[in-house]
Amino acid sequence: MSDSLTFRLLKYIKESAETLNFTRAAERVFVAQSSLSHQIGKFESNLDLTLFERTQNGLRLTAAGRMIAAYAENTLKDWEQTLIMAHAVQRHQVPPLRLGFSSFVHAKVIEKFHETYDGMFTGCAIQLISGDPVFCLQHLDAGLLDCAILPLPIDANLYSVQPLSRTPLVVCMRTDDVLAERAQLNIREIAARITVFRDPEQYPSAHARLIEMFTEAGVTLHVACSARTPAEIQWMVRERYGLALIDQLLPLEPGLVTRPLAGLSWTADTAFIHLRKAGHVALPFIERFFEESWSESRKKKHPSKGEHPEQLQLLA
Amino acid sequence: MSDSLTFRLLKYIKESAETLNFTRAAERVFVAQSSLSHQIGKFESNLDLTLFERTQNGLRLTAAGRMIAAYAENTLKDWEQTLIMAHAVQRHQVPPLRLGFSSFVHAKVIEKFHETYDGMFTGCAIQLISGDPVFCLQHLDAGLLDCAILPLPIDANLYSVQPLSRTPLVVCMRTDDVLAERAQLNIREIAARITVFRDPEQYPSAHARLIEMFTEAGVTLHVACSARTPAEIQWMVRERYGLALIDQLLPLEPGLVTRPLAGLSWTADTAFIHLRKAGHVALPFIERFFEESWSESRKKKHPSKGEHPEQLQLLA
DNA sequence: ACAGTCCAATACTTCTTATCGATTTCGCCA
DNA sequence: TGGCGAAATCGATAAGAAGTATTGGACTGT
Numbered sequence: 001m002s003d004s005l006t007f008r009l010l011k012y013i014k015e016s017a018e019t020l021n022f023t024r025a026a027e028r029v030f031v032a033q034s035s036l037s038h039q040i041g042k043f044e045s046n047l048d049l050t051l052f053e054r055t056q057n058g059l060r061l062t063a064a065g066r067m068i069a070a071y072a073e074n075t076l077k078d079w080e081q082t083l084i085m086a087h088a089v090q091r092h093q094v095p096p097l098r099l100g101f102s103s104f105v106h107a108k109v110i111e112k113f114h115e116t117y118d119g120m121f122t123g124c125a126i127q128l129i130s131g132d133p134v135f136c137l138q139h140l141d142a143g144l145l146d147c148a149i150l151p152l153p154i155d156a157n158l159y160s161v162q163p164l165s166r167t168p169l170v171v172c173m174r175t176d177d178v179l180a181e182r183a184q185l186n187i188r189e190i191a192a193r194i195t196v197f198r199d200p201e202q203y204p205s206a207h208a209r210l211i212e213m214f215t216e217a218g219v220t221l222h223v224a225c226s227a228r229t230p231a232e233i234q235w236m237v238r239e240r241y242g243l244a245l246i247d248q249l250l251p252l253e254p255g256l257v258t259r260p261l262a263g264l265s266w267t268a269d270t271a272f273i274h275l276r277k278a279g280h281v282a283l284p285f286i287e288r289f290f291e292e293s294w295s296e297s298r299k300k301k302h303p304s305k306g307e308h309p310e311q312l313q314l315l316a
Numbered sequence: 317m318s319d320s321l322t323f324r325l326l327k328y329i330k331e332s333a334e335t336l337n338f339t340r341a342a343e344r345v346f347v348a349q350s351s352l353s354h355q356i357g358k359f360e361s362n363l364d365l366t367l368f369e370r371t372q373n374g375l376r377l378t379a380a381g382r383m384i385a386a387y388a389e390n391t392l393k394d395w396e397q398t399l400i401m402a403h404a405v406q407r408h409q410v411p412p413l414r415l416g417f418s419s420f421v422h423a424k425v426i427e428k429f430h431e432t433y434d435g436m437f438t439g440c441a442i443q444l445i446s447g448d449p450v451f452c453l454q455h456l457d458a459g460l461l462d463c464a465i466l467p468l469p470i471d472a473n474l475y476s477v478q479p480l481s482r483t484p485l486v487v488c489m490r491t492d493d494v495l496a497e498r499a500q501l502n503i504r505e506i507a508a509r510i511t512v513f514r515d516p517e518q519y520p521s522a523h524a525r526l527i528e529m530f531t532e533a534g535v536t537l538h539v540a541c542s543a544r545t546p547a548e549i550q551w552m553v554r555e556r557y558g559l560a561l562i563d564q565l566l567p568l569e570p571g572l573v574t575r576p577l578a579g580l581s582w583t584a585d586t587a588f589i590h591l592r593k594a595g596h597v598a599l600p601f602i603e604r605f606f607e608e609s610w611s612e613s614r615k616k617k618h619p620s621k622g623e624h625p626e627q628l629q630l631l632a
Numbered sequence: 633a634c635a636g637t638c639c640a641a642t643a644c645t646t647c648t649t650a651t652c653g654a655t656t657t658c659g660c661c662a
Numbered sequence: 663t664g665g666c667g668a669a670a671t672c673g674a675t676a677a678g679a680a681g682t683a684t685t686g687g688a689c690t691g692t
Contacts, residue, residue, distance in 0.1 A: 002323060003322070004322060004323070006319070006323075007319055011319065022639075022640065023638080031680065032681055034681075035680045036680095037639095037641065042678095048403070050406065054641090055639095058640095063437060064402040064406040066435070067601070068398065068402055070436065071394065071395065078387065078391070083363065085383055086365055086383045087365065089379045089380050089383060119382070120379075121379060122382065211531075212532065215531045216528065338668075339669080348653075349669075350651080350653080355650075371659095371668095375668095635691095636690080636691085637688100639687090639688090640685105641687105642684080643684080643685095645681085645682085646682100648680090650676090650678095652675080652676095653673100655670100655671080657670075657671090658670095659668095660666080660667085661664105661665090662663105662664095662665085
């Protein structure tokens with residue numbers, strides 16, 4: 001039935017919906033009025049749909065017509081984009097995707113992203129640029145980065161934000177720590193000992209969120225040491241500067257263990273981020289085609305929780 | 317060029333990409349191998365694209381082919397959905413959209429949504445169901461609501477969340493209050509007097525967020541009165557039970573005024589929410605077609621702010 | 633009331649082109 | 663070397679889009 005639907009007809013519909021006048025729509029697409037009129041009529045009768053109400057002076061869109069016209073418009077717009085992109089890919093003219101990431105973003109997440117990107121844009125390079133969130137967001141704004149993978153929270157009104165991963169936060173300590181014998185820990189008991197954190201200046205919103213989480217739990221936060229990388233954090237813990245909260249999946253150096261926090265579901269979240277005004281040809285496609293695989297893996301790893309779990313969690 | 321692109325050809329491409337074998341793809345779409353092969357070949361030469369590398373035993377997708385195939389698949393899938401929806405709309409068989417909303421969601425936001433919905437689904441009813449967030453989320457989970465408009469924060473992993481509006485929070489007081497003479501207020505001065513809040517049980521995540529915001533600002537929160545509606549809040553303020561934080565756009569009853577908070581950019585945010593597994597035929601379309609108009613209006617009202625504005629704000 | 637205008641639908645012809653069946657070509661494997 | 667699988671090629675046929683010319687309604691203005 002709708003196999004013989006042609007993009008030309010979609011254009012007819014789109015233009016007709018815009019002009020509300022078959023004659024003028026026909027002029028716009030350079031065909032005779034009769035052809036356009038006939039095609040749309042046939043389409044309507046084939047599919048049992050009325051797109052336009054024919055009145056004496058012009059047309060009126062029906063509700064169904066509005067939907068089909070909207071579909072036509074989107075499909076045509078996407079087609080143009082896709083064609084441009086396909087040509088760019090074929091000619092190896094896709095500029096490398098400049099992807100910023102903080103060193104606290106788990107390598108697996110970057111890898112997963114890279115894989116997915118490679119699946120769609122085989123042969124197109126990704127240029128990895130490491131930097132803290134402040135750096136990344138500034139460079140995004142300045143057009144020096146196309147996108148970034150960063151810890152949440154990020155302002156969703158300024159940037160397009162797609163959550164990628166969520167892993168529990170655990171307490172990192174030396175293997176010989178007295179607490180290492182316990183299966184899980186209470187935040188109130190050990191809050192005073194957690195003194196190793198990410199650099200607040202490089203992770204301002206993350207740090208703010210952390211303060212909130214501590215306050216919510218009824219404890220205060222003592223920042224004694226600030227680190228710029230996970231490796232630095234682990235080194236500080238090993239050197240007995242204090243305990244730290246880290247991403248559960250982070251590979252641990254020897255001499256360190258992690259223990260979960262009882263009663264809390266604090267998590268480290270990361271998201272894929274770019275300016276709403278896409279600066280790289282691939283970004284619309286990343287949004288469109290990657291979302292499925294991401295949301296699938298998210299669902300698998302984190303089945304539904306309680307009624308109102310915390311909104312956005314943070315940081316290792 | 318690509319005007320004569322037909323949906324049939326999209327199917328050819330899609331099936332060929334899946335089977336990687338023209339002969340079998342041709343069987344699937346019930347045409348002769350020669351036809352399919354020829355059509356794809358013509359497509360490729362017309363558009364200067366190579367979709368498949370022809371090898372002795374079957375085909376291999378090129379990068380460009382992957383993109384076109386992905387496009388084809390999406391376009392066809394969307395077409396089916398659109399057709400079903402258009403028919404449902406035409407036959408007035410679209411079940412009413414059961415939309416939950418909290419009484420703290422500004423009426424303008426509901427109206428705007430209703431307008432947009434009506435624009436696309438003319439003649440299809442919206443069934444408004446008022447209830448606090450706990451009620452709405454429970455009913456969403458139970459399938460008794462299709463979607464809701466609620467104050468943020470909401471867990472974006474459990475629900476599909478699309479921010480709709482963001483308006484500043486201001487202090488609501490009596491016209492004859494001594495503070496009414498000031499142009500703006502400092503939160504530290506007046507925190508103790510802000511004692512009228514939304515019911516913490518009905519707005520748990522909102523309340524939690526509020527506590528965080530107060531803590532961040534270095535003040536503690538004293539809940540003396542909890543209200544279930546904006547009208548109740550205003551009544552309490554008028555009856556001298558205390559001050560309240562309300563949405564700046566809320567219509568004020570006589571005898572009341574509002575004053576902004578100095579140095580803070582607290583906001584009341586609302587979002588459109590539904591289960592990720594869409595329960596109503598219209599939901600995919602709402603996501604797809606409404607996003608533009610929403611994000612446009614959001615941008616106009618709230619141009620870019622500082623580097624790291626607060627992530628999610630809340631509540632009146 | 634009548635001609636003039638605007639717009640969509642219809643009838644019929646022309647021309648394009650998708651499809652088919654048959655055949656060919658190429659590489660693979662026994 | 664002779665099947666086998668798969669894609670490309672060819673000529674004939676049939677489907678269907680576009681075009682021209684025309685008809686039919688409804689509004690407009692004199």
